[in-house]
Amino acid sequence: MRWSVRLRATVLATVVVALALGTAGLVLVLVLTGSLESGASAEAGRRADEAAVGLTQVSEAGGPGDLRPVLTTTVGADPDVRVDGVTGGPGLLVTSGTGEEAGQAWQAGYATAERLVTTAAGPVTVSARVSLGPARAALKMLRDLLLVGLPVLLLLVAGLTWLLTGRALAPVSAIRATFADITATDLHRRVPVPRSGDEIARLARAMNATLDRLERAVERHKRFVADAAHELRSPLAILRTRLELGRREAPGLVGESLTDVDRLQVLAADLLLLARLDAGEPLRADEVDLGEVAAEEASRPRRAGVRIALDIAPDVVVAGSAAHLRRMVGNLVDNAVRHAETTVTVRVVAPATVQVSDDGTGIPAEHRESVFGRFTRLDETRGRDGGGSGLGLAIARDIARAHGGTLVAVEPDGEPGGNATGARLRAELPAAAIAVWAAAGRGRHAR
Secondary structure (H helix, E strand, O other): OOOOHHHHHHHHHHHHHHHHHHHHHHHHHHHHHHHHHHHHHHHHHHHHHHHHHHHHHHHHHHOOOOOHHHHHHHOOOOOOEEEEEEOOOOOOOEOOOOOHHHHHHHHOOEEEEEEEEEEOOEEEEEEEEEEOHHHHHHHHHHHHHHHHHHHHHHHHHHHHHHHHHHHHHHHHHHHHHHHHHOOOOOOOOOOOOOOOOOHHHHHHHHHHHHHHHHHHHHHHHHHHHHHHHHHHHHHHHHHHHHHHHOOOOOHHHHHHHHHHHHHHHHHHHHHHHHHHHHOOOOOOOEEEEHHHHHHHHHHOOOOOOOEEEEEEOOOOEEEEOHHHHHHHHHHHHHHHHHHOOOEEEEEEEOOOEEEEEEOOOOOOHHHOOHHHOOOOOOOOOOOHHHOOOOOHHHHHHHHHHHOOOEEEEOOOOOOOOOOOOOOEEEEEOOOOHHHHHHHHHOOOOOO
């Protein structure tokens, strides 16, 4: 499953921001840790320097002697300053807590600094410490804030990116939806052009320009077909009349020529009807009994040796053009008779379904859609000698679509009682054909 542009942009933006904020947070923690520890060490050094200066001044002023009063008055009141030293004279100071374990315990959790001071009583070491507790508490607060704040910030970034990307791509969705609805009879429609003036607006204008050219080309094609079909009717009628007059002199030749003229007239009429259907001309809506139409078309004389069986449900009435629906059913029956061996079955069932089956060779599964193309003939069953022009099924499907319905080729054994072999064509019209007739009048074909 491929991700949409909106989802990819959201994920990419969130990942990039997460990496940037994670790196910045790590750098901030490291820098702040070093700064706080450095500041504590500097403060410990300052305290050690002050104590060392005090001891040096007192020692120089008093000379050799006991330093205990000095320690008491100078550094004894500060628990974070200690003096360690060994003196050799009687009564001189020997401080306690000089063991290694005691020193480690005194330094644990603190930044320390030491100064060696030479006094009249001998060398001593002045140590000062500053607690790292406030610095560690500040770092813990920062880490907690980052752990809570970063996910919230990432969610905010993802949400804003999703919304902004959606707004930016909304014109694309509108263009796609409109373009998908445009059919051969809706080429007058145009995709919306956003006011942003960006790349999407330029894309929309380019698509509208393409639709303009396509509409002009289709209109020229429709006019050509309609004009050609219309112009062929008069010469063909004149030719037929002249051939009828000459039937006595050459009946065989004239008979063959009249057959060809009949084919040309049917072809011209089919082309003219297709041109009108393509143009989306509004059709007259009447109440049409499909059973009656099917019975009338089945009673017309056709190829000898083929029996037409009827299975018609009563009162199957739709709203539509009687002439066009009659033409649709007639084309389906003609097609079935042309390819049947012995029997054609015409069924009309509620709510509004017409099904025509034959016992011929049938339609291969891979051709069940292509047979509805214009001028399409299957090599095995649809030769020109059979009288078909290749437009009958195309016209029937266009008529079904103009009424808001469908026409498809289905499996020959799709329903109980049907022929096990042969072709089966099924036209389904909507039960509420009147409701879709207005759309059909505007030239909208159902999909």
